[in-house]
Amino acid sequence: MRQLVHWCVVVFAVCSSTVVQAADFFFKDGDVVVMIGDSITEQHLYSNYVEMWTVTRFPKWKLTFRNVGIGGDRSPGGNSRFTRDVLIHKPTALTVDFGMNDGGYGEFSDKVFKPYMDGLQGMADQVKAAHIRAAWITPQPLDAGDQGPTALVGYNKTLEEMSKGVKEIAGKNGGLFVDQFHPYLSVLDAARAKGPKYDRITAGDAVHPGPPGQALMAASILKGLSFPTLVSSVEINAADGKVVAATNCQIDNVATKDGGLSFSRLDGALPFFPAEAAAILPHAPLLEELNHYPLKVTGLAAGKYAVRVGG
Incomplete structure (x- = not known):
């Protein structure tokens, strides 16, 4: 017979225990966030996922997100429309994601790299003048x-070189560098290693990922932004009914x-993962990596226990 470890979860409450640490996270309470880029940004997928992970982790924060991606755009275009599309929102934080079109879908050369860098630097100058975190x-x-x-063949070699330019711009201008290229590439290569025939895992098309690929993008970006992965955690000693530790709940x-244990758990955050992106999970454990939600119960007799939530 299996005993029960049973709890009731209530979320989005202000909890008296230690809250999730946010000191290192790029986004801050009160931020107006603008996300600029090309058609991949304009899809409103990775940007929405970044927003949802953030607001479910910090439900008490006051945040505004604006997506200003435009299909076919390159960094010079982002620079030229910066006042119209970015500064108009008076952002405090900005994410910049260009490069896919800038490489020209061919071999890397200074002919494509210089305009790319000039466009990024032009945006960086405007970022600094407006005192925006980028x-x-x-x-x-x-x-x-x-x-x-x-997958590091053909145009991806060009994109890797373009990525080095992004790192240079961030370092030169006091911004945060976020590498989504290599984490994404490692997932693609791990999938390729599973069998002799590779079938695309990110949906959409090669350039424009569908929800699985855009969730992978969002996760890679959030990790680069130092997103806190803890939702909440609990440790209870069933022998004496004492709460040993509780964080953000x-x-x-x-x-x-x-022979079992029951309790109510009032959480200060929610785990999140977009259901439409579930196909990426066999290839990348994003659900676990970005939603740490542990329960530890000690003091129980040896045996098998069922865990039930909500009733």
């Missing part, structure tokens, strides 16, 4: 259907009965 994000690699052990109504 995160400079690399393009993600193509997920093409070509076969082989690595409040524990009440602890009771032991019939």
Whole structure:
């Protein structure tokens, strides 16, 4: 017979226990966030996922997100429309994600690299003049259907070189560098290693990922922004009914009965993952990586226990 570890979860409450640490997270309470980029940004997928992960982790924060991606755009275009599309929102934080179109879908050369860098630097100058915190994000690699052990071939080699330019701009201008290219590439290559034939894992098309690929983008970006992965955590000693530790939650109504344990858990945040992106999970454990939600119960007799939530 299996005993029960049973709890009731209530979320979005102000909890008296230690809250999730946000000191290192790029976004701050009160931020107006603008996300500029090309058609990949304009899809409103990775940008929405970044927003949802943030507001569910920090439900008490007052945040505004604005997506100003435009299809076909390159960094010089972002620079030329910066006043119209970015500064009009009076942002306190900005993410910049260009490069996919800037490389010209061919071999890397100074002919494509110099305009790219000039456009990024032009935006950086405007960022500094407006006192905006900026995160400079690399393009993600193509997920093409070509076969082989690595996706780092063809145009992806160009995008890797373009990514080095993003790092240079961030370092030169006091911004935050966010590398989504290499984490994304490592997931693609791990999928390629699973069998002799590679089938694309990010949906959409090679350039424009669908929800699975855009969730991978969002996760890579959030990690680069030092997103706090803890939702809440609890440790209870069932032998004496004492709460040993609780972070970002409040524990009440602890009771032991019939060899099991029950309690109420009042959480200060929610885990999040977009259901439409679930196809990426066999290739990248994003659900666990960005939603740390542990429960530890000690003091129980040896045996098998079922865990039930909400009733």
